[in-house]
Amino acid sequence: MAEPDRYLFVPDDTPPRDALAGRRSVAFWSDVWRRFRQSGPAMTGMAILLLFIALAILAPMLSRYNYDQVDLLSTYQPPNATHWFGTDALGRDIWVAIWVGARVSLTVGLAAALCQMLIGVVIGCFSGLQGGKTDMLLMRFVDIMIAIPFLIWVSLFMLIMSPGITSIVLAFALTQWTEIARLVRGEVLKLKETEFIVASRSMGASALRLIGRHFFPNILPVVIVAVTFQVTNAIFGEAFLSYIGLGIQPPLTSWGKLIAGGIKEMRDNPYLLIFPSIVISATMLSLQLVGDGLRDATDPKLRR
Incomplete structure (x- = not known):
């Protein structure tokens, strides 16, 4: 017969709470990546984006032409073996110019979207967490913006x-953060009444600690999806500003400036408009596909 004292004290093999939380976080992102990979359009969009980023980095470095190199003996050459996308009125190589412009346009899009995310997350979290008059004043300010x-x-x-x-x-960054702020505020209003948030507030956790420790990790999937679409808006906005003369100034170039120059030559040299338009359209479509894939992959209603 077994001795009863042997079973009075059983070692606790339960992992610490932080370890369990870390495992759940890793499991969540692993599941997101698994479901994202199952989306053919999303993976296609990511492949195109990675290809364009690689070309933006490598193509100007490997080409024997500089984007601002003038060659008056090679003006308005159509696409050929020497100049793959042709040349413009000053004999500049369009292939190199497109990928130098990609550096500028993608930098503007990513930097603007990240700044919008930082501003929008902080204001949205603070507004939803504080509530009352603070929330009302911040939302009215958002409406004015x-x-x-x-x-x-x-x-x-x-x-x-x-x-x-x-x-x-x-x-x-300073004008287009409003959409993210509204989105984050809505998520915070849903989360602020949950048990773990109420417990943290009752223990005296500050607003910054609540935002950094609890709210931001829980709203991060939603924010990532929103930022993906904001990159698209910023790239298109930069192209529009360059087209009307308020954007990138010489000697720099961007997709918007190339399209603006191509429109002037559309009748006689349509390739000056076609190639930049194809590249920027493919980038926009790819970002939309990636954004849709991330939205579906992070949607808890679609988790199996």
Whole structure:
């Protein structure tokens, strides 16, 4: 017969709470990646984006032409074995110019989207967490920001700062964070009444600690999806600003400037418009596909 004392004290093999939380986090992102890989359109979009990023880095370095290299003996050459995408009015190689422009356009898009994320997450979390008059005042401020057309903000920034990458990124970051702030506020309002948030607040956790420790990890999937679409908006916005003359200034180039130059030559040299338009359209479509894939992969309703 077994001795009863042998079973009075059983070692606790339960992992610590932090370890369990870490495992759940790893399991969540592993599941997100698994479901993202199962989406053919999303993986296609990611492959195109990675290809374009690689070309933006390597193509100008490997080419024997510089994007601003003038060759008056090679003006308006159609696509050929020497100049794959042809040349412009000054004999500059369009292939190299497109991928140098990709560096500028992608940098503007990514930098603007990240800045929008930081501002929008902080304001959205603070507004939803505080509630009351603070929430009302912040949301009314957001409404005012949305009501003022973007071109007015950009014009003000261009009067204060010289046109360039920095001013464009700041213009987008300081005016286009409102959508993320509203989205984050809605998520915080749903989370703030959950048990673990109420327990943390009752123990005296500060607003910054709640945002960094509890809210941000839980809203991160939603924010990532929103940022993906904001990159698309920023790239398109930069192209539009460059087209109307408020964007990137010489000697820099961007997709918007190339398209603006191609429109002027559309009748006689359509390739100057076709190739930049194809590249920027493919980038927009790829970002949309990746964003849709991330949204489906992080949607808890679709988890199996």
